[in-house]
Amino acid sequence: MSLGDQLRLNRQRIGLSQGEVATKLNITRQSISKWETGKGYPDLDNLVLLSEIYNVSIDELLKEDERNRNRNVDNSNDTICIEDSKIESRTEPHKEMKRDDSLLLMILAIVSCAIPPLGIIIPLILYKKITTTDRFHKLLKFICICCCLLSIYNSFLLVNSWIFHYGDSSVELVE
DSSP: OOHHHHHHHHHHHHTOOHHHHHHHHTSOHHHHHHHHHTSOOOOHHHHHHHHHHHTOOHHHHHTTOHHHHHHHHHTHHHHHHHHHHHHHHHHHHHHSOOOOOHHHHHHHHHHHTTSHHHHHHHHHHHHHHOOTTSTTHHHHHHHHHHHHHHHHHHHHHHHIIIIIOTTOOOOOOOO
């Protein structure tokens, strides 16, 4: 019995359609059809997922497939290199996946402008926290600088009105 037959029988045994299995694997239904007709073979990651979905071991799926076993022996070095590169390409983004706080930092910088003393300090701290891996790092740096300058201006106006009362005017009614 070939690998394709094993896959088809196990899929039918648990009562799933090709489309349902494809959805669980995030692939097309045509890929499942190719595997079941023997026109193609699943990669190692999909084979592991299929064994979990069908609740059988990988050995049980591959055991009866002499043609697949001979093909793997002939091309073992090529297959191992290809499978390793597929695994690395799938896992590399997850290793370096960093939470992107760009929008949160942007909102924090803009809101801090409403409180003049904090509006100077917070954008400077955020400016140092921004890295090139942040999605909008250039925009964030620009916003931090603008918020800091705006807060300096607002602080100057606030101090001016408290200390010097410059610009205050009073109107007296003369009769």
